[in-house]
Amino acid sequence: HGNGAGAAAQAHALAPQPAPWAPAVAPQGGAKTAKVLYVNGAAYTQLELLGRGGSSKVYSVLNASGRHLALKRVNCENRKQLEGFQNEVTLLQQLRHHERVIQVIDAEVDWERGRISIVMEAGEADLNTYLRATPDLGLEQIQRLWRQMLEAVQVIHAERIVHADLKPMNFLLVHGRLKVIDFGIAKRISCDTTNISRDSSVGTLSYMAPEAVRQGSDGLKLGRASDIWSLGIILYQMVYGKSPMAHMETLQRWMALNDPHFEIEFPAEHRLMGHAASTRHQLLDILTRCLQRDPRKRPTLPELLAHPFLRSSAEVERGAVQAVISELMGNILEVVGVAPLPGEAGAMAPWRALADEVWERVLARGAGDSHESAAPFRFPEGLVPFEEFLERRNRSEAAAAQAAAQAAAQALCFEDDTVEGEALPPGSTAPMRQVLGAALSAAAGAPAPAAPKGGRAVKFVVWDEDTYDASD
Structure with a gap:
């Protein structure tokens, strides 16, 4: 939608930033003078353009005291568009002092110029940038991000607001914690209903719920459950590294969302596949419930926050x-x-x-x-007892191996007393058994039996079991 990239970048201070306390320094000599933007008469020194989308631009700025902020400026083409952006300003001002929502410092609606300016706190990175930079998310990271997203959206749902455009770009990391941003198409639910109504579909297709694109004769009706679907898509992306319809073209995604028989697949291979079956089951339970086509079957935010998947601490005796x-x-x-x-x-x-x-x-x-x-x-x-257990096992195995080797040596025998027609020396079989037993014991890792006394040299003859071809 027209507010997309610009709104998503509305507080994205991603590039190397000056320290928040650093004052704006006037250029010297013939250097180009820094541009100054004004909001309600307050001056903000423009540092760089962070992003743009449609009719909006977002700048990195410094205020008079040197605090680093983000300034979103929107130039509207008509009054209806201006009213739409004024709704965003109104919602953000109503959500002041909620720490899980991006905080507005100042805002100005210029009806004559058709321009809106919003000054907001700046952040380190949006969730989309963070996910691209962190390809190997672990369980603890996924749990932390998921909880923070749920808590942020719970704030706006408690204020009867449906965001309608939740996606990774619309969550901003501010001092390491996620905050929800971009209320360009958000809408407050009337007191006499549980849904918001729209004349047409608007949002980001990859994260839109089926009911957000399935238009009836009386338009679209969206409730808090449509945000739950979007949250489920984001969790899927964190776990699988991509959204479930990332492989589809735009038209295919639209058709899939309108197809009542289309079901999202959950492959067994994902970032948490090395965890216990119970953890994998909890994850799958969340994903399948959030991504139910029927919005009435999707869980509420309190239910998701109480789910065992997020149980990271407990009181244990x-x-x-x-x-x-x-x-x-x-x-x-x-x-x-x-x-x-x-x-x-x-x-x-x-x-x-x-x-x-x-x-x-x-x-x-x-x-x-x-x-x-x-x-x-x-x-x-x-671990001392464990070492003792292992030592006891090793001694037992060594004794068993030695007994087996000696038994094997005693069992050695010959079919006759000659090899290739030559008679074996009298009494030679005993030392042969003893030396063979020593070899078997060595192979088994057991202590070798005592060597035969007298130093007698014995010539061993080895032959193939079938052909009896003799060789030394």
Whole structure:
């Protein structure tokens, strides 16, 4: 729509920026004088053009005190367009002091010139830019971004506003937290209904809900659920690296949204495929519910915020941690092949020190000890029992291998006492068995039996099982 790229860039201070406290410096000598933009008589020094779209442009500016801001200027072609942008100004002013919504510093509507100017706080990057720069999003990052998006949209839904154009470009990172921006086509829901009405489709097609393009005889009716669909598309993009209809042409997307039999696919391969089945199931549950064609079946924002997928903290008793550590170590011993001794199976006793160390480590992390700054932790006491279990297994395996090798050596025999017509030396089979047993023991990793006494040299003859072709 006409407000698209410009509105999406309305607070995007993406290029290297001067420090917020740096005052505007007047050019010296013959340098070009910096352009100054005025809003309600206040001067703003223009630094650079951040973006444009349709009839709007967004500039990076400095105010008189040197604060870095973003200024959106719209030149309207007619009164109806001007009224539309005035609606954006009105909504943003009504949403002042909501920290999850981009904050308006000042705004001016010039009816004579058909121009609107909006001064807003600046940000670091929009979500679209962030996703392109971060191709390997992890679970923690996805959860954090998803929660912040839900909380931001919940603010405007609580004010009975349908945004109608949610997409990554319309979420801005300000001091590391997402804020919703661009209210160019947003609309407030009347008190006597739950929907907004439009005469025609408007928005960004890749993120529009089916009901936003399916026009009936009485026009389009959109509710809060249409924003839920858009949020689901954004989550899909974060997980799969692209939107579900990115491979389609514009007309194909339009037809798909109007096709009641079209269903979005959810491939098994995505950024969280290495996580537990429970986590993958929670993710799929959110995506399938948000992307229901029937808006009545989509979840509400409170339901999404309470979903287990976002459960990143919980109050846990220390005893529960100890029990889980005991179960975990029991499973590990089973996997590595260590059989517990009588009374050891499921016992907590060997793992008390490890449970204590894990508990203290979790508390340290919870107190703000970040992954980047924390030194590697070795659990010095807690893993001693595990090392002892492994040593016991190794001794057991070595003894078993030695016994098997000796048994194999004792079982060696010959069909007769001659090879190629030559009689074997009297008493030679015993040392042969002993030396072969030593070789078998060495191959099995077991200690070799004692060498035959007397230093007798023995010539070994090896032959093929079928042909008995003899060779040294």
